[in-house]
Amino acid sequence: MRRLTAVAITVAASLALDAATARSEATPGAPGEPSPDAVLATLPFMPSAAPNQIVIDLAPAGNERRMPLQIDTGASVSFLSPGFARAMGVKVSRVRAVAYRRATALGRDLQFYVDTRRTDTAANQGFEFGLIGGDFLSQYVVELDFAAHRVRFLDPQRFEVPRSAAAPDEAVLPLEVVASRPGVRVALNGQPAQVLIDTGAPLGLLLSGEIARGARIASEPAPGLKLTGVLGPVDSEVGQLTRFEIGPFAFEDLAVVVAPQGFYNQGFPGDSVIGYDLLAQFRVRIDYPRQRLWLHREPAAPPPLDPRKPEAAVAMSWTIPPEPPDALEAQAARSEGERQIWLEWKTPEPEQRVEGPVGWIPVEGWAGVGDPIEHDVVLVIDVSGSTAIASGVDVDEDGTLGRQHKRRETWRNFNPRYLSSDPGDTVLAAELVATRRLVELLDPDRTRIGIVAFSDGARILAPLGSDRPRIETVLHELEEGFGSGATDMGRAISRGTEALLAGQMPAGQTAGARTRRMTLLVLSDGWPTAPGSPELAARAALDAASAAAQSGIRIDAFGLGLESAGDRDVYAQIASRSGGHYRALAQPAAVIHELPKIDLADVGSIELANATTGAVGRAVRSRPDGSFDGFLLLAPGENHIRVTARDVTGASRSDERSVFYDERAPRNAEEAEAFDRRLLDLRHTLEQRRLETELVAEIEAARKQHRELEVRAEEP
Numbered sequence: 001m002r003r004l005t006a007v008a009i010t011v012a013a014s015l016a017l018d019a020a021t022a023r024s025e026a027t028p029g030a031p032g033e034p035s036p037d038a039v040l041a042t043l044p045f046m047p048s049a050a051p052n053q054i055v056i057d058l059a060p061a062g063n064e065r066r067m068p069l070q071i072d073t074g075a076s077v078s079f080l081s082p083g084f085a086r087a088m089g090v091k092v093s094r095v096r097a098v099a100y101r102r103a104t105a106l107g108r109d110l111q112f113y114v115d116t117r118r119t120d121t122a123a124n125q126g127f128e129f130g131l132i133g134g135d136f137l138s139q140y141v142v143e144l145d146f147a148a149h150r151v152r153f154l155d156p157q158r159f160e161v162p163r164s165a166a167a168p169d170e171a172v173l174p175l176e177v178v179a180s181r182p183g184v185r186v187a188l189n190g191q192p193a194q195v196l197i198d199t200g201a202p203l204g205l206l207l208s209g210e211i212a213r214g215a216r217i218a219s220e221p222a223p224g225l226k227l228t229g230v231l232g233p234v235d236s237e238v239g240q241l242t243r244f245e246i247g248p249f250a251f252e253d254l255a256v257v258v259a260p261q262g263f264y265n266q267g268f269p270g271d272s273v274i275g276y277d278l279l280a281q282f283r284v285r286i287d288y289p290r291q292r293l294w295l296h297r298e299p300a301a302p303p304p305l306d307p308r309k310p311e312a313a314v315a316m317s318w319t320i321p322p323e324p325p326d327a328l329e330a331q332a333a334r335s336e337g338e339r340q341i342w343l344e345w346k347t348p349e350p351e352q353r354v355e356g357p358v359g360w361i362p363v364e365g366w367a368g369v370g371d372p373i374e375h376d377v378v379l380v381i382d383v384s385g386s387t388a389i390a391s392g393v394d395v396d397e398d399g400t401l402g403r404q405h406k407r408r409e410t411w412r413n414f415n416p417r418y419l420s421s422d423p424g425d426t427v428l429a430a431e432l433v434a435t436r437r438l439v440e441l442l443d444p445d446r447t448r449i450g451i452v453a454f455s456d457g458a459r460i461l462a463p464l465g466s467d468r469p470r471i472e473t474v475l476h477e478l479e480e481g482f483g484s485g486a487t488d489m490g491r492a493i494s495r496g497t498e499a500l501l502a503g504q505m506p507a508g509q510t511a512g513a514r515t516r517r518m519t520l521l522v523l524s525d526g527w528p529t530a531p532g533s534p535e536l537a538a539r540a541a542l543d544a545a546s547a548a549a550q551s552g553i554r555i556d557a558f559g560l561g562l563e564s565a566g567d568r569d570v571y572a573q574i575a576s577r578s579g580g581h582y583r584a585l586a587q588p589a590a591v592i593h594e595l596p597k598i599d600l601a602d603v604g605s606i607e608l609a610n611a612t613t614g615a616v617g618r619a620v621r622s623r624p625d626g627s628f629d630g631f632l633l634l635a636p637g638e639n640h641i642r643v644t645a646r647d648v649t650g651a652s653r654s655d656e657r658s659v660f661y662d663e664r665a666p667r668n669a670e671e672a673e674a675f676d677r678r679l680l681d682l683r684h685t686l687e688q689r690r691l692e693t694e695l696v697a698e699i700e701a702a703r704k705q706h707r708e709l710e711v712r713a714e715e716p
Contacts, residue, residue, distance in 0.1 A: 032166050038158035040140070041105050045149040052202035052276040052305075054144065056151055058104045058132065065089055067102065067110075068130070071144075071151060073286065074198030074273060075133030076179040078112035084128040085114045091649045101579070101602075106153055107552060110136055111579050131200065134180025135576050138288040139549050144199065146280040147298050154285075157550055161287035161294040169299075171247035175291040180576075182286055184293055186274065187245040188215035193272065197286070197293070201275030204304040205244065206236075208271040209260035217241055219258035222307065238307050246274070249297060251281075255306045277304040289546050341653040343367045343645050348659050355662045356675040359634045360682055363617065366446060367645035367653075368626040369602040374516050375447040375625045376464055376503055377600070379435050380496045382524035382560075383478060384455035384487050387428035388420060389525075389561075393589035395433055396424030423480065427560055427588045431523050432475050434595040438521075439471055441596055443627035448516075450499045453478055454492035456530045464503030486530040489522070490540030493555065493574070496520040497548045518553045519580075519600060525560040525588060528570065538570045542577065549578035556580045556598055560588040601626030604648045608632055611640040611656060619686055631682070634661035 043056040046068055059067040067088060069078075082092050090100055092114050099111040110132070141154035141161060165172050175197075176183045182197045193211050212219055219239030241254040259271075281301045285294035346364040348354075354361055366372075390402040402425025420426045439449060450464035451474050461474045500518045528537035545555055555578040557571045575582040583594055606628040608617025613635045620630030632641060639661060644654040666672035 032162070034141075034143075034152070034154050034159040038155045040107075040153045040155050043105065043151050043153075045151070052280075054151065054199050054276070056132075058106075058110060060103050060105050060107075063103075067104070069110075069132045070130060070200065071137070071142075072131040072133055072198070072200035073137060073142075074181060074196055074200045075131045076181050077135045078110055078131055078133040080112055080114050080130045081128045082114055084130045087128075088130070090114065091651060093649050106140075108136075108139065108549060109579050134177075134182075134288075137286075138177070138180045139546055139577055141285060141287045141289070144279065144284040144286075146301065147283065155550060156287070156289045157547060160290055161285050161292040163292070165294075167296075169297045171249065171295045173247050173293045173295070175286070175288075175293050177288060177291055180288075180573075182288065182291075182293070184246065184274070187243075189217070189242050191215045196273040197279070198273040198275050199279065201273045202277065203257055203275050203307055204254060204278035205241065205256040206273045206275060207239075207256055207258050209258060211272045212239055212256075212258045215241070217256065217258065219260075244278075246278075247295060249281075249295065251278070251304075254304060257307050280304075289543060341367065341369055341645050341647055341651060342372050343643060343653055343655050344372070345643070345655070345657060348641065348657060350657050351660070352657075353660045353662065354634060355664060356666065356671075356678070357663065358675060358679050358682070359636075359661055359663060360631050361634055361641075361659060361661075362629060363608050363632055363641060363643065364627070364629040365643060366443070366625075366627050367601070367603050367606065367622075367643075369647045371515065373601070373626075375442070375600050376450075376500055376516050376518045377442065377447060377625075378450040378452060378464060378496045378499045378520055379438070380452045380454060380458075380492045380520055380522045381428075381431050381435065381478065382455070382487065382492075382526070383428060383453045383481050384524075384526060386487075386526050387431065388423075388426050390420035390422070390425055391427050391430045391589040392425075392587065393430065393592075394422075394425055395429045395589055395592070396422070398422070398424060401425060427525050428481075429479070430589040430591055431560070432478060434523070434591040436472070436475060437592065437596045438598075438624065439468065441621070441623040441627075442625050443623065444468060446627060447625045448503060450496075450503070451475070452492060452495045452499060453481065454488060454495065456486035456488050458488065458492040458495040460495055460499045464499050487524060487526045487528055488530040488537065488540075489524060489528040489574075490531075490537065490542075490544040492524075493520065493522065493541060493544035493548055496522070497544070497551060497553055500553055501551060517600065518551070520548060520553055520555045520578075521595070521598065522555060522557045522574070523560065523591060523595070524558070524571075541570060542573055545574040545577040554578045554580045557582045558591055558595065559584045560591055561586070596624065598624045599648070600624045602647055603628075604646045604650070606630070607644040607646070609642045609644070610634065611642045612638065631686075634659060636661055636663045 043058070046055040046057060048055045048070075054071040055068050056071060057066045058069050059065060065088065080088070080090070085092050085100070088102075090102075099113055101109045101111055104110050139156075141156050141159055143152040143154060145152065161172060163172060173184055176194070183194050184197055185192060185194055187193070188207070188211065191214055193215070195205075198206075207215075207217065209219075217239040219237035222238040237258045237260065239256050239258045241256050242252070244251045244254050280298075281304070282298060283296040287294070344366045346366070347362055352361075390404045392401075394401045400422050402420040402422030404420065423429070435451075442449060444467075448465040449462070449471055450460065450466060451462035451471060452458055452460050461478070462471055466474075497520070500520065504516070504518075527534060528541045530537050531540065548555055555575050557575045557580065559571045559582070571584065572582040574580075581598075585591055585594060601624070603622055603626050606620060606622040608620050608630045609615065610632050613633075615633050617630040617632050620628070622628045628643075628645075632639075637660065639659045640656050641659055642654055642656045644652055646652045666675050
């Protein structure tokens with residue numbers, strides 16, 4: 001989350017804007033300009049409550065409700081205050097720990113968080129706000145055209161900021177991106193400094209006391225000067241900068257805001273920012289994927305504001321918007337139905353009759369949030385040499401725990417099959433067991449699966465849509481399919497993307513009424529090491545993740561073992577670029593438990609009940625793709641079976657069906673055999689789920705033991 005946001009969006013004004021701010025269309029530009037097919041969206045600046053704010057409507061075309069959010073390059077994540085979120089129709093939960101989602105005009109969901117640290121009804125800061133942060137912006141080349149009052153989102157696969165400028169009034173500068181926030185080198189009175197590019201800061205330059213002193217800038221308190229951000233008031237003064245340089249461009253005699261104590265650790269040395277007012281002197285392109293900044297000088301731009309002038313005070317201090325809280329609540333209540341929970345039955349059939357001495361009935365179906373969807377899932381499995389190491393858990397349940405053998409060979413000539421005393425207990429074995437368990441949970445009627453394996457290369461072993469026997473054959477072949485010691489995660493993600501896109505319907509064709517959601521599940525125990533240096537390998541992996549996100553693919557990454565837990569940044573960035581999640585697992589075998597827990601359908605829980613008797617469901621499972629199953633005990637006669645689906649916010653939907661049970665003895669030997677077979681199937685199913693629970697307990701015990709060993713190792 002960013003440390004300073006000099007922005008306030010008046011909710012009532014933003015939500016009641018005139019239709020004159022409708023989206024403009026992209027037009028072909030001059031040489032060096034992006035082609036029309038590179039322009040993903042052109043969004044005009046919207047009127048805002050205070051000057052120097054870039055507010056855009058991020059809602060999809062045709063959406064009845066607008067999404068008036070501010071572009072804030074100084075924010076690492078997208079963030080809303082509670083009142084603003086409710087006015088947008090978000091059902092805010094104070095206990096929610098995961099991000100909220102909304103569809104956008106760019107075809108990629110916006111993930112955002114709501115600040116409920118003190119309250120879930122209004123902002124702590126005295127003003128409501130909604131910010132689009134770097135986690136969303138970093139997937140694009142973002143053009144800020146202050147003169148035309150528009151923002152263009154450019155496809156980084158079709159357009160890039162060049163390495164050098166093409167005209168005298170242009171410049172291309174290197175960026176440093178820290179936590180999805182861009183920084184650039186500047187000169188203050190000839191002294192070099194690195195500053196955060198912060199469109200959320202309304203004025204031109206905001207310097208820490210340390211940077212100001214290094215540039216010989218004297219500052220003093222100014223009457224009425226008040227700077228407020230999302231973390232509260234900031235002590236601030238005003239100083240005079242003789243010369244400011246950014247690339248080849250220079251500005252003389254600038255009044256700057258100085259914070260003697262800094263601006264809450266902006267993520268760059270010196271805690272200083274270049275804000276809206278100076279950025280508005282240019283047309284700006286921020287190429288996040290390639291870390292380049294393009295500036296085109298706008299000679300007609302108005303001069304930067306003097307923070308001591310009255311007009312600057314409007315941009316630096318804000319009040320709570322006039323919309324009354326009850327109106328915001330009413331508007332939020334009206335929109336709660338927009339994200340409907342859907343529920344479909346598979347079994348039992350309406351008015352179904354059950355006969356025999358076994359009064360149990362299976363209940364199966366599907367649930368989700370929004371429109372009914374189906375899923376395409378490709379698992380990307382690391383088979384590099386390090387996955388032959390013992391996982392620390394009896395994965396194959398043969399009663400023998402695999403022990404780690406010392407490796408004397410180099411990575412060029414070692415035999416990975418000798419790294420563990422039991423090849424069934426390796427990290428790779430844990431990956432394969434986890435994959436099998438997930439495949440068992442995913443409904444083949446609604447979810448297509450593919451398999452990619454990678455080490456220093458990547459192969460599509462099972463194309464998307466392979467049947468379950470083919471999937472099992474591939475997993476069996478991988479049991480000793482160790483590769484080299486290298487980890488080319490970039491190629492792995494690219495192959496996974498290729499597998500997903502190859503399985504989509506051609507343009508103009510549909511596979512039915514439901515849309516398909518594409519997900520990559522990446523399992524790896526190591527940092528990207530190929531191609532080239534680790535730094536180049538990490539960049540290749542992030543570029544591949546950005547490309548996947550552009551195609552509408554979500555990536556969930558699992559880092560297995562201590563090495564990946566210590567390198568969590570690249571995994572987190574791979575996931576965040578596509579709106580996915582990252583899970584760092586210190587115990588590699590924990591993937592057996594964690595992978596089947598992924599949530600593809602936003603279903604929080606499923607409850608089964610016999611409304612006639614009050615009996616609750618047994619062995620109920622809510623699967624990752626929204627499918628569910630369980631068992632209910634019937635009473636003789638009519639039974640009302642109820643299914644309740646809850647989403648991750650706690651909202652619910654219930655549906656009922658009537659089932660009739662005739663508790664009678666079998667009429668003949670054939671029927672008796674059928675009854676007995678049904679009972680044996682039920683017992684086998686329940687026994688399998690009991691074994692799953694025992695394995696989870698074993699993994700947790702191993703994890704606790706590992707932590708105890710770590711603690712002992714650290715003791716003096």
